[in-house]
Amino acid sequence: MSWLKTISSEIFGLFVDDGSFALAILVWLALVWLVLPRLALPAAWGGIILFAGLALILLESAMRRARRG
Amino acid sequence: MNLVWSHAGPTVLAAFLASLVEFVEALTVVLAVGTVRGWRGALSGSGVAVLVLLALIAILGTALTRIPLDAIQLVVGALLLLFGLRWLRKAILRAAGVIPLQDETVAFAKQTDAMRKLGGGGGWDRVGFAAAFQITMLEGTEVVFIVIATGAGGSGLLWPASLGALAALLVVVVLGVALHRPLAAVPENTLKFAVGVLLSGFGCFWIGEGMGLTWPAADWSTLILSAGFLAVALLAVPLCRARAGRHLSPLRG
Numbered sequence: 592m593s594w595l596k597t598i599s600s601e602i603f604g605l606f607v608d609d610g611s612f613a614l615a616i617l618v619w620l621a622l623v624w625l626v627l628p629r630l631a632l633p634a635a636w637g638g639i640i641l642f643a644g645l646a647l648i649l650l651e652s653a654m655r656r657a658r659r660g
Numbered sequence: 661m662n663l664v665w666s667h668a669g670p671t672v673l674a675a676f677l678a679s680l681v682e683f684v685e686a687l688t689v690v691l692a693v694g695t696v697r698g699w700r701g702a703l704s705g706s707g708v709a710v711l712v713l714l715a716l717i718a719i720l721g722t723a724l725t726r727i728p729l730d731a732i733q734l735v736v737g738a739l740l741l742l743f744g745l746r747w748l749r750k751a752i753l754r755a756a757g758v759i760p761l762q763d764e765t766v767a768f769a770k771q772t773d774a775m776r777k778l779g780g781g782g783g784w785d786r787v788g789f790a791a792a793f794q795i796t797m798l799e800g801t802e803v804v805f806i807v808i809a810t811g812a813g814g815s816g817l818l819w820p821a822s823l824g825a826l827a828a829l830l831v832v833v834v835l836g837v838a839l840h841r842p843l844a845a846v847p848e849n850t851l852k853f854a855v856g857v858l859l860s861g862f863g864c865f866w867i868g869e870g871m872g873l874t875w876p877a878a879d880w881s882t883l884i885l886s887a888g889f890l891a892v893a894l895l896a897v898p899l900c901r902a903r904a905g906r907h908l909s910p911l912r913g
Contacts, residue, residue, distance in 0.1 A: 601798050605805065606742035612749065613742055620738055624871050637873035642864055642885055646892040649745055649860075650899070653752045657900035660758070 612652040619644045668820040670882055671810050674858040675824030678806045681851050683832035686799035688764045688842040692771030693792045701788025708789075709796035716804055717822075724812050730870045732812050737867025740809045744859025751853040752893050756900035761849055764842040810862060857893060861886030 607613040623641045632640075686706075694702035724732060753759045778787050803825050811821030835843055865882045868875060875881035 597794065598797055598801060602801060602805075605802060606739060606746065608746055609749070612746070616741055616745060617738070620741070620867060627871075627873075634874035635876045637871075638864075638868050638875050638881065641868055641871075641873065642888055645741065645745065645860070645864060646888065649749060649752075649889075650892060650896050653749050653756075653896045653900050654903055656749070656753055657756060657758045657903035660904055 609652065609656070612648070615648045615652065616645065619648060668817060670858060670862070670886070671817050671820045672824040672827075674855060674862065675807055675810050675821040676828045677851050678810075678855040678859065679803045679825040679828035680831065680846070681848060681855065682799040682802045682806070683828055684764065684843045684846050684848065685762075685767075686795050687832050687836045688768050689771050689795040690792050691836065691840070691842060692768055692775055693788050696772050696775035697785050697788035697791075701785035702792045705789040705792025705794075706796040709793045709800055712797065713800040713804055716801075717807070720804070720808060721818060724808070724818075730872075733866040733870030735870075736809050736812050737863050737865075737870055739805075740859050740863030741867060742863075743805070743809065744856050744861075744863050746856075747852050748856025748860055748889065748893055751849055751856050752896045752900060754849045755853065755897045756904060758900055758904045764844040764846070764848070768842040768844075806859075810859070853893065857886050857890045860889040864889075 620641075623637070623644065627637055627640065690702050690706050693705070750759070754761050775788070775791065807818070807821045807825050810824075811818035832843070861882050861884075864885045865875065868881075877884050
């Protein structure tokens with residue numbers, strides 16, 4: 592059954608290879624989901640804020656990894 | 661079936677490109693197994709894995725129809741974002757020269773070498789069967805996820821997603837049979853870049869729908885979001901290259 596173990600770890604690896612990057616995405620999603628409805632912002636802002644946070648997380652994580660070389 | 665073509669088009673494209681990358685990787689190993697250990701084990705291992713994967717699709721596809729759409733959009737959107745942004749981040753780092761590009765010729769050489777070292781063979785080759793089964797299951801599971809993730813967020817999108825994946829399988833099988841060598845000329849990183857951008861756009865849209873957010877451009881928002889992720893990724897490549905102190909051309913390979 593070692594192939595089953597390999598497949599399980601490969602499936603996990605599909606979504607996570609840098610733990611802090613994956614965690615940042617999930618924390619941002621939770622924040623947008625739980626906090627945004629309480630801020631009473633205009634409806635169109637929700638999507639823009641969601642995208643902007645994800646874009647920043649991507650940019651920061653890639654640059655941090657590049658700095659490590 | 662009421663298909664929204666602003667979703668179906670990108671769904672077919674995303675499923676096709678993402679599956680193409682996975683099938684190319686699987687073909688490299690199956691070719692190595694077939695060349696070194698014989699085609700009976702290689703083809704039967706891959707064939708059995710394809711049957712298991714088809715059963716998985718049938719079970720998951722049926723189960724998905726019983727779950728409320730907004731719950732699917734939340735879960736699938738989050739998984740798509742993790743998957744798409746991970747691919748996009750890796751493609752950015754490869755384009756910037758921070759991490760090396762995947763080379764199918766090198767992978768093929770490594771696999772053939774590993775297959776030779778295992779010895780045995782003759783009669784029913786269990787090693788060849790297991791190696792072909794495992795790689796087809798691994799890459800195939802990723803394809804099943806891609807099809808479900810790109811197709812489950814909207815009504816009637818599972819068929820376009822399946823068609824995209826099937827077309828990719830057909831292209832890789834035809835090219836594999838015709839060329840009989842790994843598809844090293846496929847610009848894998850450019851494909852991963854494009855797929856990462858599309859899947860991130862889809863993921864952001866689906867999870868926004870699941871959260872009840874309002875998208876200003878309605879169904880066309882997936883394309884606008886993908887364009888946004890593309891712009892950010894193209895900006896990230898030179899920034900990462902500068903950080904790493906390298907001078908390589910963007911989007912190579």
